[in-house]
Amino acid sequence: MFDVLVVGAGSAGSVIAARASENPDCQVLLVEAGPDYPDLSKTPFDLTNGHNNSYRAHDWGLDYEPVPGRQVAFPRGRVTGGSSAVNTTIALRGMPEDYDEWAEQGNPEWRWENVLPAFQRLERDLDFGSEPYHGDSGPISIRRYPRNQLLPQHAAFLESAQGLGYPLCEDANEPWGWGAGPHPLNKLGRLRISCAVGYLSPARVRDNLEIRPDTFVRRLVIEVGRCVGVEVEDAQGKVAEIRARLVVLSAGAIMSPAILMRSGIGPRRQLENLGIDVQADTPGVGANLSDHPALAVVCQARDASLIDFDQPLMQTILRYTAEGSDKRNDLQIEQLSFAGRPERPAAFAIASVLEYQHGRGELRLASADPHRPPVIDNRFCEDERDVARLVRCLKDTLAFTDSGPLADLIEAVTFPDPARGKDEDALAGLCRRFAGSGYHPCGTAKMGPTDDPLAVVDQFGCAHGVDQLVVADASIMPGVPRANTNLTCIMVGEMVGEWLRTGPGRYGL
Ligand SMILES: Cc1cc2nc3c(=O)[nH]c(=O)nc-3n(C[C@H](O)[C@H](O)[C@H](O)COP(=O)(O)OP(=O)(O)OC[C@H]3O[C@@H](n4cnc5c(N)ncnc54)[C@H](O)[C@@H]3O)c2cc1C
Numbered sequence: 001m002f003d004v005l006v007v008g009a010g011s012a013g014s015v016i017a018a019r020a021s022e023n024p025d026c027q028v029l030l031v032e033a034g035p036d037y038p039d040l041s042k043t044p045f046d047l048t049n050g051h052n053n054s055y056r057a058h059d060w061g062l063d064y065e066p067v068p069g070r071q072v073a074f075p076r077g078r079v080t081g082g083s084s085a086v087n088t089t090i091a092l093r094g095m096p097e098d099y100d101e102w103a104e105q106g107n108p109e110w111r112w113e114n115v116l117p118a119f120q121r122l123e124r125d126l127d128f129g130s131e132p133y134h135g136d137s138g139p140i141s142i143r144r145y146p147r148n149q150l151l152p153q154h155a156a157f158l159e160s161a162q163g164l165g166y167p168l169c170e171d172a173n174e175p176w177g178w179g180a181g182p183h184p185l186n187k188l189g190r191l192r193i194s195c196a197v198g199y200l201s202p203a204r205v206r207d208n209l210e211i212r213p214d215t216f217v218r219r220l221v222i223e224v225g226r227c228v229g230v231e232v233e234d235a236q237g238k239v240a241e242i243r244a245r246l247v248v249l250s251a252g253a254i255m256s257p258a259i260l261m262r263s264g265i266g267p268r269r270q271l272e273n274l275g276i277d278v279q280a281d282t283p284g285v286g287a288n289l290s291d292h293p294a295l296a297v298v299c300q301a302r303d304a305s306l307i308d309f310d311q312p313l314m315q316t317i318l319r320y321t322a323e324g325s326d327k328r329n330d331l332q333i334e335q336l337s338f339a340g341r342p343e344r345p346a347a348f349a350i351a352s353v354l355e356y357q358h359g360r361g362e363l364r365l366a367s368a369d370p371h372r373p374p375v376i377d378n379r380f381c382e383d384e385r386d387v388a389r390l391v392r393c394l395k396d397t398l399a400f401t402d403s404g405p406l407a408d409l410i411e412a413v414t415f416p417d418p419a420r421g422k423d424e425d426a427l428a429g430l431c432r433r434f435a436g437s438g439y440h441p442c443g444t445a446k447m448g449p450t451d452d453p454l455a456v457v458d459q460f461g462c463a464h465g466v467d468q469l470v471v472a473d474a475s476i477m478p479g480v481p482r483a484n485t486n487l488t489c490i491m492v493g494e495m496v497g498e499w500l501r502t503g504p505g506r507y508g509l
Pocket residue numbers: 007008009010011012013031032033034053054055075076077078079080081082083084086087088089090091092215216217218250251252253255256259439440441473474475483484485486487489
């Protein structure tokens with residue numbers, strides 16, 4: 001019998017297991033479907049290589065539908081470290097207003113002044129650690145490329161941004177800042193500092209923490225309204241039950257709602273149609289899917305030698321506010337060092353990303369079979385406010401290709417096709433057809449008070465309607481923050497982990 005059983009060793013789950021096991025009297029089990037690599041020297045290159053994403057070797061092989069009728073691969077990490085172990089290492093915080101918005105929706109514990117200490121605790125900022133809003137001794141090292149290490153396309157991007165009137169911003173995590181500058185990245189040299197590296201490596205020596213990899217959670221075990229453990233399947237297909245006093249579900253914004261639904265927690269009609277016994281009729285499970293719709297302007301490089309797939313993919317970023325918008329920094333433009341494939345004409349890309357999304361998608365179970373992936377409908381650009389601002393962002397991105405230092409590096413823009421025009425309607429049509437995910441799904445088991453019809457958990461992560469069950473990962477966020485989501489997921493892990501460590505009574509422990 002474990003005290004705390006954490007499902008999923010990702011950005012949030014690793015942190016919760018590490019923080020909860022700081023209490024030597026708390027027996028913690030961390031269960032992960034993917035493999036575990038305790039020894040960094042024997043960890044596969046795709047996981048240590050922070051220069052680029054790992055898309056296939058440690059992935060769930062999911063698909064999603066960004067807009068109706070288009071199926072696209074949807075990467076999610078399947079390994080200790082979760083998606084933090086396969087991602088681009090962009091280490092951005094959301095806007096303070098994002099967390100204040102969560103608080104205003106009935107979750108006062110998450111206001112900016114409360115989450116700031118968690119952001120500080122998680123990081124070791126090697127450039128700005130002495131600033132009052134940063135941390136300098138946390139498990140996740142963060143740094144920025146100095147100017148003399150920028151690739152030509154990134155140096156040109158910053159110069160062009162200045163030419164276009166954007167201010168320079170040396171620290172994109174300065175809470176009130178905006179403009180163009182170096183990306184904060186959680187890597188040291190080339191090494192990706194995932195949550196497996198930053199949090200699990202030092203914690204795994206503890207006697208009271210067991211990490212069980214290659215263990216797939218089929219469903220939660222619920223007895224008379226109380227979660228008492230999980231049903232797991234090992235790599236040989238053997239099914240067993242593991243019991244715990246508290247289960248923390250941290251399987252991410254796609255798999256956490258899927259596990260909840262398979263366990264009978266979700267929208268009644270959907271569950272009954274699949275022959276699943278309803279334990280709690282919770283309409284918000286799988287609803288409220290929030291993400292960052294994005295498009296990339298693809299540019300053929302004038303000098304092919306500029307493009308090297310072995311270089312860092314990301315180095316620079318522009319955070320800014322759409323004209324007339326009341327949501328600060330609701331747009332992002334990111335320079336990508338390379339695009340396409342090495343055998344294709346040498347190209348780089350500039351991504352246009354909508355950071356504050358009004359629209360919502362949904363996720364549904366296709367079957368009660370735990371091995372059938374859920375259906376993911378993002379429904380991007382159905383909300384006209386989203387279309388208008390993504391079009392604005394695309395226009396602003398295209399301005400980088402018209403003239404200036406970055407334009408000088410471009411032979412031709414290959415997407416969007418210049419022959420099709422750049423007027424509002426043409427660009428809106430492109431957004432509606434081609435917007436894709438920034439790989440930042442959130443909100444599918446959102447937190448909120450019981451009078452919020454879509455709330456699945458309370459502000460401490462405790463499930464409404466089922467005892468001894470906590471959900472803590474990207475799925476509990478009421479909406480996607482205005483930043484790439486890894487740091488916010490780690491912050492969620494820090495908040496819940498700290499509550500577990502310092503106030504176990506709240507969780508019935
Ligand atoms: C390719 C890619 C690039 C990205 N780039 C960035 C970036 O540069 N910066 C940024 O901020 N964000 C980035 N993100 C997003 C960010 O990494 C995620 O938002 C964040 O890691 C999600 O954290 P999480 O804890 O919610 O879920 P995850 O980290 O995905 O963790 C979920 C864990 O649960 C496990 N799991 C799931 N189902 C089961 C089951 N049934 N049984 C057992 N275990 C299970 C999974 O294997 C996984 O380890 C990227 C994501 C991807 C996929």
